[in-house]
Amino acid sequence: MTGLSSVANNRAIAPWLFSGPLLLVMGVGFIWPLVQVLANSFHPNTPQGIDFTQWTIDNYARLVDPFYGEILVRTLRISFLVTAITAALAYPVALFITRLPPRAQSLVILAYISPWLVNTVVKALGWTLLLRTNGVVNTVLRQFDVITVPLKLMINEIGVIIALVPGHFMFVLLPLWAALSGLDPALSWAAGTLGARPSAVFWRVVVPLTLPAFIAGLVINFIMNMTAFAIPMFLGGTRTMVASMLAYQVNLISLDWPLGGALALALLASTLAFVWVGQRAALLMIAGHRLPP
Amino acid sequence: MSLEIVGLTKTFGATRAVDGVSLSVPRGEFFTLLGPSGCGKTTLLRLVAGIYPANTGAVRLNGRDITHTPMHRRNLAMVFQNYALFPHLNAFDNVAFGLRSRRLPRNEINARVKDALALVKLDALADRFPAQLSGGQQQRVALARALVVRPDLLLFDEPLSNLDARLRDEMRFEIRELQRRIGITTVLVTHDIAEAFTMSDRMAVMQAGKVVQIGRANEIYRAPANRFVANFVGPINELALSRIEMVGSRRRALAAGDLSVWLPDHINASGRDDISLVLRPEALRVATGEIGTDNCYQAEVEDVVYLGGNSECRVRVGGIRLSALLPSAAAARLRRGEQVSVGWNANDGVVIGGE
Numbered sequence: 001m002t003g004l005s006s007v008a009n010n011r012a013i014a015p016w017l018f019s020g021p022l023l024l025v026m027g028v029g030f031i032w033p034l035v036q037v038l039a040n041s042f043h044p045n046t047p048q049g050i051d052f053t054q055w056t057i058d059n060y061a062r063l064v065d066p067f068y069g070e071i072l073v074r075t076l077r078i079s080f081l082v083t084a085i086t087a088a089l090a091y092p093v094a095l096f097i098t099r100l101p102p103r104a105q106s107l108v109i110l111a112y113i114s115p116w117l118v119n120t121v122v123k124a125l126g127w128t129l130l131l132r133t134n135g136v137v138n139t140v141l142r143q144f145d146v147i148t149v150p151l152k153l154m155i156n157e158i159g160v161i162i163a164l165v166p167g168h169f170m171f172v173l174l175p176l177w178a179a180l181s182g183l184d185p186a187l188s189w190a191a192g193t194l195g196a197r198p199s200a201v202f203w204r205v206v207v208p209l210t211l212p213a214f215i216a217g218l219v220i221n222f223i224m225n226m227t228a229f230a231i232p233m234f235l236g237g238t239r240t241m242v243a244s245m246l247a248y249q250v251n252l253i254s255l256d257w258p259l260g261g262a263l264a265l266a267l268l269a270s271t272l273a274f275v276w277v278g279q280r281a282a283l284l285m286i287a288g289h290r291l292p293p
Numbered sequence: 294m295s296l297e298i299v300g301l302t303k304t305f306g307a308t309r310a311v312d313g314v315s316l317s318v319p320r321g322e323f324f325t326l327l328g329p330s331g332c333g334k335t336t337l338l339r340l341v342a343g344i345y346p347a348n349t350g351a352v353r354l355n356g357r358d359i360t361h362t363p364m365h366r367r368n369l370a371m372v373f374q375n376y377a378l379f380p381h382l383n384a385f386d387n388v389a390f391g392l393r394s395r396r397l398p399r400n401e402i403n404a405r406v407k408d409a410l411a412l413v414k415l416d417a418l419a420d421r422f423p424a425q426l427s428g429g430q431q432q433r434v435a436l437a438r439a440l441v442v443r444p445d446l447l448l449f450d451e452p453l454s455n456l457d458a459r460l461r462d463e464m465r466f467e468i469r470e471l472q473r474r475i476g477i478t479t480v481l482v483t484h485d486i487a488e489a490f491t492m493s494d495r496m497a498v499m500q501a502g503k504v505v506q507i508g509r510a511n512e513i514y515r516a517p518a519n520r521f522v523a524n525f526v527g528p529i530n531e532l533a534l535s536r537i538e539m540v541g542s543r544r545r546a547l548a549a550g551d552l553s554v555w556l557p558d559h560i561n562a563s564g565r566d567d568i569s570l571v572l573r574p575e576a577l578r579v580a581t582g583e584i585g586t587d588n589c590y591q592a593e594v595e596d597v598v599y600l601g602g603n604s605e606c607r608v609r610v611g612g613i614r615l616s617a618l619l620p621s622a623a624a625a626r627l628r629r630g631e632q633v634s635v636g637w638n639a640n641d642g643v644v645i646g647g648e
Contacts, residue, residue: 190379195395200365
């Protein structure tokens, strides 16, 4: 063994050799800019640009303004509701899919992934065709006399939620479906023969064993909701501004990078905090038992 | 009768996995479903457990019809091939699962789980999770989990096939002993003849979804119902027969290799064509001198294979080869190429016909 292969065989170096290129990209492309954003957020913005000679926490103090607070709360509220609706739907849908024949399973999974085969702006515009005042939904409902006054389905939080739920559903569905497919059917049979009714088999065996995948999916789903941009933009409009739209305006329209930095970090911190609290709560609530080692 | 199965049939698509099976198991019996993989034995067990619905037929347990009863209300328990322990629960909670499903009071659950774990000698490992237990220990937890609910029927699906040979032999006797002590009606599924023979009171040999023979081990071994059973439960010499004739009160036939053979007194072969004489290797005697059997022929020793206590001796007689199992002390005197006598008593043979 010579050259590269002998280096790769070195137990100390090998892991870094394989993960190195990606770490480099992440470091240069993500970590370093994030550090810069952090640094920017502690300097004042002046008409001449960022004044790196001065240090301040004014940018963070400005976020306390109710205008920003309201946007942050709205972003969290929309993201939480979308994740909650997804959580309620995920198990029934995933269980339904695992009971289909293998070929049908891949087709249905493809259907759930399909939103990601479409450009997000095109997708958002598609939703406006469906949801606007004289859109498909309202036209059909009025045609059949279900409603007389058109429903207000967009340029509000409802529109954002309607579009985000199917858009981000696969982030929970895919890991959950994989976990359910990998579950040994004998576990459910063992529980059933031991006298557990189907609902007890679900809550006491299926849920605890697929919970890690489910929660991982919910975390990704929540983060995707927090950072969604095109859908809130088109279906929420400026009246239901969310954090990503605000960050866009501050950074790219007002070019106030220090404030934008503070905003980005506040968003990052609140997302992580929310995810952490949610994860702990879910584990304690659903799995009131010891977890496997 | 504890368990009664009447005309049970289960099809998967065009395959009849279980095809009109009827059998009954009296209370306290250890009954085995024996057969090669794909013979339908596991499917039959799952029909009894209620894992699959049956197409036609009925299953009765202690007199109540459970054919359409959901599995959680059948009051039976099953030990699975891979044990199917709940990986998120420790040994104690695994065993307690069935009792909690029955909503028993907490102190009764604790007492019964402790008793069950003591019964399988695992009381010290109650806090361990399945991943922290060896294969044999997992097997014991699975057994305790099944027994603790005091089921009307205990089902085993190849419970020992994942254990190493030594442990398997030990567990066979342990399970058998436990089953006798508790007196629980038990149905075991296996493809392992030794397992079936050592553990069960009676067994059903299955072939292509049908039960072909039910009986005790010695009946299955000594009087196989057909060629399939004869081959499945052990090595045989098979001689095709033709021209069966009566000589006085006895029957004689011409066997393959131009041997004229005396047949056993009882012949239960159904059809008239495709009839064979089946001889177990240990029924044959081989010696250089006189052997004093009903059927006796001159033969040449082809090979002697030492197997420990016994040796396998292959001899050529007429145009055919016979395999005999002899005590090694007797076999040691035989030389390859030597002219010997080979023979058997007529009633040690079994005549089989058809499939």
